[in-house]
Amino acid sequence: MRLRDAAGRVLHLGYCTNVHPAEDLTGVVGQFDEFAVPIRERLDTPVLGLGLWLAAPVAAALAADPAARRRLRRELDVRGLEVVTLNGFPYRSFQDPVVKHAVYQPDWTTRERLSYTLDLAVVLADLLPGDAARGSISTLPLAWRTPWDAGRASRAARRLDELAKGLGDVEAATGRVIRVAFEPEPGCVVETTAQAAARLAGMDTDRLGVCLDLAHLACAWERPAEALRTLRDAGLPVVKVQVSAALETTDPEALRPYAEPRFLHQTRCAGGQAADDLDEALDAGLPAPWRVHYHVPLHLRPEPPLTATTGVLREALAELVGQGACDHYDVETYTWGVLPPGHRPRTPGQLAYGIAAELDFARDELRLLGAR
Known part of the structure; x- marks a missing residue:
């Protein structure tokens, strides 16, 4: 879906297909x-945006085959679908029975991660609508925090330099601008906007920037206005927003019904205490209140005494739209299949209904901020 903010800038809104x-x-x-x-x-919209997720083997095959990319573009066009952003965080096997820490491999110290991301850039350049100003790819925030040392940091810095050069090559070959956005996440080398400012300093900010995931922002107990000021002062652009x-x-x-084996649910307490997964936090008896990296459907209220960090989401959207800070917005609730059984969709139709309701929620929030 496309909206325009009060200044006339196009805002792209879609949903991430890693679900x-x-x-x-x-x-x-x-x-x-x-x-x-x-x-x-x-949603009664002529065009729906997809934040497409392509596993590494699919991305490699498409990058090597221009005809296959053209066919994929036609499949999107005839259905009224468009792609301006890709999710390049999970490499593959994201809906396996157990994912946990595997989602952070391969990381940005490796050539595999670089190759995957540049394959995605080649694909996206051919999927972008002709009138889209640019494309974006979200990716992991360098690596999980351990093991991490000066040697790994140096290898990652070299990969980012190669990435920026490769994106420049894609632009020279296609005329399309593709930017890559590093997504701060609890437990990673870059968890907060302050760490993004410190550890991503020096990269090519014409082609590289930050993906702001609003659930991650809330779990870090960051205030949206301060977080955006930190990024702005560091010269780091917000390339993409995960509306979560x-x-x-x-x-x-x-929270016990939400402890499940597939995904990592990092838990953060207001006082600074932390655990890498929900079951670990429950066993440790950390002091409340807690925020848990568990993406929940945007339009639904969890059963009391649970709540969602929707207030942080609204504050962040108000800052982002008010500043004209970003034009790519992606609803990313990938946890529908692991919700407690009473909240879990049982059929594809129920899942489609739920995702549509989330997008309707996000569209309404943007409209309240003056977008049309």
Whole structure:
């Protein structure tokens, strides 16, 4: 979906397809008919934006085959779908029974991560609508925090230099600008905006910047206005925003139904105490209140005494839209399949309905801020 802010700037709003498990091109196209088209029709919008997730083997195959990229573009066009952003954080196997720390591999010390991201850039350059100003790719914030030392930091810095050069090569070959956005996340080398300012300093900010995930921002107990000021003062652009909400509570025992084996649910306390997963936090008896890296449906209120960090989401959107700080907004609730059973969609139609309701929520929030 496209909106315009009060200054007339185009805002792209879509949903991230990493909620779907397909990891071959046939499966990816099948998602368009099973989910994306019903979502678009329910929202009554002529064009629906997808934050497309392509596993590494699919990205490599598409990057090597211009005809396949043209076919994929046609599959999108005939269904009223468009892609201005890709999610390049999970490398593959993101909806496996157990993901946890595997999602951070390969990291930015490796050539595999560089190759994957440049493959995505080649693909995105051919998927971008002709009138889109630029494309974006979100990626992990360098690596999980351990092991990390000066040698690994130096290798990552070299990879980022190679990345910027490769993005320049893509632009020279296609005329399309693609930017890569590093996404601060709890437990990683870059967890907060302050760490982004410190550890991403010196990179090519014409082509590289930050993906601001609003659930991660809330879990770090950051205030949106201060976080954006930190990034602005460091000269780091907000290339992409993940519109997401985390769980919050003053009664941690109420979170037990959300402890599950697939994803890592980093837990952060207002006083600074931390745990790398929800079950670990529950066993440790950390002091409340807690915020938990568990993306919850934007339009639904968790059952009391649980709440969602929707207030942080609204504050952040107000700052971002008011400053004209970003034009790519992606709803990213990838946890539908691991919600407690009573909240989990049982059919593809129910999942499509839920994602459409999230997008409607996000569209309404942007409209309240003056977007049309």
